[in-house]
Amino acid sequence: TQLLEQSPQFLSIQEGENLTVYCNSSSVFSSLQWYRQEPGEGPVLLVTVVTGGEVKKLKRLTFQFGDARKDSSLHITAAQPGDTGLYLCAGGKTSGSRLTFGEGTQLTVNP
Amino acid sequence: DAGVIQSPRHEVTEMGQEVTLRCKPISGHDYLFWYRQTMMRGLELLIYFNNNVPIDDSGMPEDRFSAKMPNASFSTLKIQPSEPRDSAVYFCASSFRPLGLAGEGNEQFFGPGTRLTVL
Numbered sequence: 001t002q003l004l005e006q007s008p009q010f011l012s013i014q015e016g017e018n019l020t021v022y023c024n025s026s027s028v029f030s031s032l033q034w035y036r037q038e039p040g041e042g043p044v045l046l047v048t049v050v051t052g053g054e055v056k057k058l059k060r061l062t063f064q065f066g067d068a069r070k071d072s073s074l075h076i077t078a079a080q081p082g083d084t085g086l087y088l089c090a091g092g093k094t095s096g097s098r099l100t101f102g103e104g105t106q107l108t109v110n111p
Numbered sequence: 112d113a114g115v116i117q118s119p120r121h122e123v124t125e126m127g128q129e130v131t132l133r134c135k136p137i138s139g140h141d142y143l144f145w146y147r148q149t150m151m152r153g154l155e156l157l158i159y160f161n162n163n164v165p166i167d168d169s170g171m172p173e174d175r176f177s178a179k180m181p182n183a184s185f186s187t188l189k190i191q192p193s194e195p196r197d198s199a200v201y202f203c204a205s206s207f208r209p210l211g212l213a214g215e216g217n218e219q220f221f222g223p224g225t226r227l228t229v230l
Contacts, residue, residue: 040223040224041221041223041224042115042202042204042221042222042223042224043154043202043221044221045218045219045220048217048218088153088154090154097142097144097159097161097166097167097206097209097217098156098159098167099156099219100156101153101154101155102153103153104153104154
């Protein structure tokens with residue numbers, strides 16, 4: 001079974017702080033996606049990374065795919081209350097469309 | 112576009128009853144996915160379809176679960192008989208392209224989910 005482990009599971013910080021969320025696996029993935037989910041809604045895609053070592057930036061969010069394509073990180077600079085939500089990483093293989101999701105990191109940014 | 116539409120949004124039923132969840136994917140999307148989310152197990156893929164044909168149903172828990180896609184704009188997930196351990200939020204998602212292809216179009220768009228409670 002391919003497992004994606006996220007850490008930390010819960011994170012509560014103050015507005016303006018920086019944070020990093022990690023997503024690790026023993027398996028190699030052809031792509032790695034990050035989603036954010038808010039209460040009562042489905043996950044929404046933030047980014048897809050496909051190349052080992054790739055770094056993508058989305059405003060204050062920086063995503064990195066590990067060189068070996070087994071791990072990824074999400075860094076948020078100067079967090080804001082609007083960043084609050086459940087952050088999920090998901091790995092995909094070249095063949096098929098099955099996504100394997102991590103358990104998620106519940107982020108709370110306090111004003 | 113209205114996005115992925117799911118109904119009902121909430122369902123409360125008693126153990127042993129049949130439950131049917133419904134999904135309308137985004138028009139033009141060839142891939143449809145059914146997921147289940149619980150606190151214990153997170154988000155799990157149950158089954159996905161391509162052009163109305165089931166491709167991977169290895170995530171379907173047991174024979175009590177069945178899914179159909181009679182046409183490109185409608186899919187159902189049925190649980191019969193339902194059990195308390197089936198309580199979860201069930202999501203439907205759709206995409207235009209398969210995940211394995213890089214580039215635009217392989218994003219999965221999720222519906223708002225159906226919160227199922229089996230008493």
